[in-house]
Ligand SMILES: Cc1ncc(C[n+]2csc(CCOP(=O)(O)OP(=O)(O)O)c2C)c(N)n1
């Protein structure tokens with residue numbers, strides 16, 4: 024039986040995690056995502072599914088708790104907002120280096136620094152280009168609805184375990200705080216110890232039994248030749264993600280002469296802009312990257328053979344626009360329209376910018 | 385008088401002590417004379433005697449013992465610098481039927497990881513912290529540590545620790561003993577056979593108490609760093625007795641209420 028509920032995006036994440044059979048959530052309060060920890064503490068999944076919920080002493084501790092749990096083959100996740108995500112970068116880099124699965128949710132707020140608690144997309148670079156030190160990538164999912172907040176938790180765990188790599192859900196206060204109807208995922212029981220050993224027994228620290236060698240979780244490889252081999256092995260995973268995991272959505276692109284490229288809440292606003300522009304006779308479509316890494320380079324490149332120009336709309340000074348330009352490779356004009364600091368673009372000003380920056384006049 | 389041959393000596397009935405099978409048979413990366421190796425051995429002897437190899441998960445720090453996982457024949461996670469107690473918190477909560485420990489140096493535990501240390505202790509997480517206090521950053525070449533004694537020289541206090549400028553050494557073990565979440569807090573050493581035996585008993589108690597959900601057990605081992613202190617192993621142990629022990633006195637600081 025499908026279960027429909029009216030929920031906030033942040034609550035949908037939390038409820039979806041309980042239903043996805045998550046083993047542990049470790050968080051630290053920060054606006055605009057504190058509802059996640061509050062919801063979990065109110066629901067008390069530790070009394071039902073057995074999921075551990077802990078308010079850690081800091082984001083640093085929380086991500087390292089995820090590291091410890093993930094090392095045991097458990098489904099663990101954490102969430103925060105921009106300043107807290109900066110603190111988690113050390114742990115994220117260690118997770119990537121040690122090849123650990125897990126989900127990190129960033130409900131982005133405006134910045135830099137303490138910034139503002141209002142929504143923003145200013146952490147695109149941090150999420151997709153590194154953030155922490157070293158040669159690694161996160162698989163980054165960008166939900167544009169409360170439904171996708173719920174869907175991307177089970178999807179995120181699937182991808183994280185498939186690649187043994189951390190997954191980030193990059194969202195913002197708009198999606199986190201707004202209420203929408205959501206169809207909740209079915210209940211999946213938490214993995215038993217036996218299931219974990221069957222699936223991850225060749226790497227997870229579940230206790231060394233006589234039938235196997237000891238399992239070691241470490242990102243330390245001092246020998247340069249071996250470190251290079253390790254990093255190249257990570258590289259192969261990223262290549263595989265680029266081949267198999269690109270997700271995006273096209274909206275009114277079939278006859279489009281112009282294109283908006285936008286993700287998350289901004290893509291929702293751009294849908295409205297498409298309608299306004301089309302009512303005025305401007306044939307514009309929208310491409311919404313769902314995975315920010317791997318980036319939908321090929322679909323955007325293909326559209327550059329069709330459209331006359333692209334406007335990348337973001338809530339930042341211009342970040343994803345760099346990836347769009349790389350995909351287009353000079354073929355057509357690519358411009359950026361951004362609001363930042365917690366300001367949200369409105370559909371009309373987006374159309375106005377399409378006209379002034381791309382169409383001309 | 386009969387000559388005793390090598391063969392006579394190694395007869396099984398003459399065997400009184402052997403290397404624990406849970407210590408991997410390889411050369412340790414520690415400097416000769418360093419206390420880390422002895423501490424490893426005591427730890428693994430306890431795990432062997434308790435028969436808990438398959439039920440034990442260890443967490444290695446960043447410090448000279450970063451490679452502990454190479455030597456301990458159990459499942460081990462290597463933590464970022466100072467974060468071991470956060471890892472151990474999750475491991476123990478997610479697998480409560482396991483014995484969990486961290487093994488950390490003074491820089492790892494009492495400087496960069498102070499926050500994680502204090503909060504894991506205060507929450508009463510049911511794992512064991514083994515704290516190797518050598519008063520210096522061994523791994524990075526002998527810089528000042530949070531436990532470097534007043535007047536003691538290190539590469540970043542070459543004229544000796546001036547507490548006016550560099551602050552005071554931190555008695556973190558006394559500090560965590562005041563927290564309600566710790567059940568057993570003790571300070572030991574491994575520089576003489578007698579002390580080794582006491583340390584071993586302390587480690588066993590620590591594992592037993594925390595497994596019995598009494599709270600966090602904290603075993604400090606005051607140890608030498610002959611390389612960092614720029615002494616011979618023998619000199620370093622003497623120096624440790626004369627200088628470290630008066631400041632960091634050995635013995636139990638807190639024991640469970642029933643004891
Ligand atoms: C984030 C971070 N900062 C600094 C270092 C460098 N570093 C490695 S070990 C160490 C000090 C270790 O000293 P201690 O914990 O006392 O261990 P010991 O080597 O003395 O046993 C430092 C500062 C690091 N690896 N990571």
Ligand code: SF4
Pocket residue numbers: 413414415417418419420448518522523608609610611612
């Ligand atoms: S540097 Fe010091 S602590 Fe490290 S192995 Fe050598 S003696 Fe031991």
Ligand SMILES: [Mg+2]
Pocket residue numbers: 489490491516517518519520521522529
């Ligand atoms: Mg030290």
